[in-house]
Amino acid sequence: MSATPLQFAEWTLAMQSRVEYVLTKHMPAETEAPHTLHRAMRYAVLGGGKRVRALLAYAAGEFCGASADDVDMPAAAVELIHAFSLVHDDMPCMDDDDLRRGKPSTHKQFGDATALLAGDALQSLAFELISGAHSATQPSQQVSILHCLAVATGSRGMAGGQSIDLESTGIKLTQSQLAQMHALKTGALIQAAAMMGAYSADNLDSDKMTAVDTFSKSIGLAFQVIDDILDTEADTATLGKTAGKDAEQDKSTYVTLLGLDTAKTLAKSLYKQAIAPLEVYGREADRLISLANFITQRQF
């Protein structure tokens, strides 16, 4: 019932190019002052990453009846928030990571002060794009989208998860504590990406909204389990970031907690939970299901 792998691969490439174009166009140019800040912002955002969050926004939007035009600004915004979090996360006072997507991380390239400001300005830009003149949705939708993103970014979302992560270094978490931390640290933004896509649709069907909500919550957690598996398995060269860093920093991961095999089983089970509410929709849900496959099997 699902789309052919080729169709999905084509869609993925098309949407990745699409959000790259939107970001390239709507980010301040390097030729605009302050040059260093704008160079750092573009360096942190453009030309890298799988754009999983943007893909989720486009796919959930399509499922709920929004056009890709409707979703462009939310998709770009969620990628800006993700990029900002990586810039700040890599800084010496946080994870102190020198490599990101195979390149020097932003603070290694531009210095800590510029990286700090670039992250700050990327967050602002995300909200600027959604509330700006290029948004294709109605004010009430813009407000829902903005609120969803703001909550997912802040202390009850991503920043909160990062804070719990900081506090739990060196402490062995239970599986439930680990799930709670990840639900905030990465899950909240992944869920927001999908929900922002849904909110971009006119006359949003509440059953579909609930299905997207459940789907995105489980797939967000699956995404993190897979990330832990990748972090253990991959070497620095193929991953483009310093591998094994979490284990080295004595952080709890699904792999250190459950072992590799059980972590893989958990990822599969979360995948099944994610797609369960979509199955009644038949072909309409193809894209989201293919995306779930893409996310949970992205190492292959």
Next chain:
Amino acid sequence: MSATPLQFAEWTLAMQSRVEYVLTKHMPAETEAPHTLHRAMRYAVLGGGKRVRALLAYAAGEFCGASADDVDMPAAAVELIHAFSLVHDDMPCMDDDDLRRGKPSTHKQFGDATALLAGDALQSLAFELISGAHSATQPSQQVSILHCLAVATGSRGMAGGQSIDLESTGIKLTQSQLAQMHALKTGALIQAAAMMGAYSADNLDSDKMTAVDTFSKSIGLAFQVIDDILDTEADTATLGKTAGKDAEQDKSTYVTLLGLDTAKTLAKSLYKQAIAPLEVYGREADRLISLANFITQRQF
């Protein structure tokens, strides 16, 4: 024609208490996890500061016909953004300031990583409040308010000004370059504060909007000139931050550039520019004019 000093002082105290109440109520409690992050956020925001930006929002709102209820969320939001900028500004990779409002700065109290995250989460919270259920304005107004704040916070506003400030340390700026830097670094947020108040009014009169725009641009610049004067004149004890820091770090200020007397003359001239477009409004503009007095004479 202007309000009596006593009336203005009462209004100022009332509005300062009001925004403090709104912030206290709508910021996550210290008892809510993640505790350290929420403690740091409240530490950075509550119980200090003159709330000049919130006062501007309330006064401009009143001038344009908005009630204080209408302005509560924008007023709180602009104070959150201001607080976040101070947290990040004080960090070792930026100004490396140990004192803020007479207390240890946030990173001294909670560590660099928590300060970084607290600043990030305060920015998100600002946008969350404006777009949230407690906002008293219509969706189209919320979008205008949010967009205004996002632009003023980002690389074409405050963050951009900070970046220019960083790049110009050790370089002697011209008065026009210095004005441009400050127009972004502090002016943009002050202007946004007033404009967000204006946008909170239903059926906003376009002449009044223009008057608020001109007023807030000049008063923002005056505010910075005064800040430079204060930085030179005040000692650490009365100012609550490390005095003479800018001169010590070899940064251009209005005082180093123009001398103390000419800087004072400039502040007065900017004050006059600010209130000129308000004078046709008679008593309606009393509050904004009193606020201009308050801002430009705040050292007395």
